[in-house]
Amino acid sequence: MLISRFRKKEFEAMGRPRFLPNRSFPGYAYLPGKGPHPVRDPGGHSYGVQSLFVSASLDSAEFAWGQDLFNHGYYWEAHEAWEGLWQIANRGSPLRALLKALILLSATGVKIREGKRAAAMRHAGRAGALLRDLAMAPYDRFLHALGMSPGLLADLTEATAAAMAASRMIAQEQPETVFDFILGDP
Template structure:
């Protein structure tokens, strides 16, 4: 396991709560504060969320993106975008828990938000994700067709992602 990843991917009822339980992987960590949305798509906070998401740490990705969502009060487009990512991460948690209905609801809400973002002219989200918000909406909807049995991540091992796609920022030159 990479040393910068938590010791486990949090699942409610299966692991200690990361921040509230003294045994949690992020207990007494300093909270991340984001003051402005400017530069958020190239920030370490955003990229950390992508890294966590791509490696199956969905609750942790949600937590990484939440300060960005809170900071986006003045930008409706950013606010919709970050809320969509948070809901997609929540769908990942629900998929892993085997809660199909909740996973489908979160994924559908995320898809709807990504479609709203896609209606507004901007290529910055595509560069930040490696795909358009509209393409991510399609992926979010497809995420509800997950296998019946998912292997629980072994302690100390990186969990298997439940999604068939990855988020990958494009380089500035490409």
């Protein structure tokens, strides 16, 4: 359900749910060209960190970590969490398509924060197309992971990108939620 702008502040004041509350968020939310690159720069929040992915699964801690990062405005970091799972997911599988859609959804969040409307619209459109393909098949297991149907997520993603302000103030390094929804059923 899309939350009105008036209700958004109330929603955020209640706090967004956490799937892995004992895992600390990164020291900053990365935006390309702003601050140290998380992985390549020795001052980055994930420099030298190696992730071990045993299997790509909606039940994995890494999938839940991606949800936490996304829901709290760490879009670049959510992209990275889900990309690791996407790389090992079976080619052609619905799970791999879902992960790709979530990666593009995260990229949409980054582009919105950067104030890049055309890029945000492009990523949102690509994510929406993948999600609508998943919505046409009986993938009920995605409902719990997403907290909504893939088709609704596609609509909300595209609507958010289309409604973004032409210019946006960017709070460098501070996470900022740009979507009025959360992913997952906590």
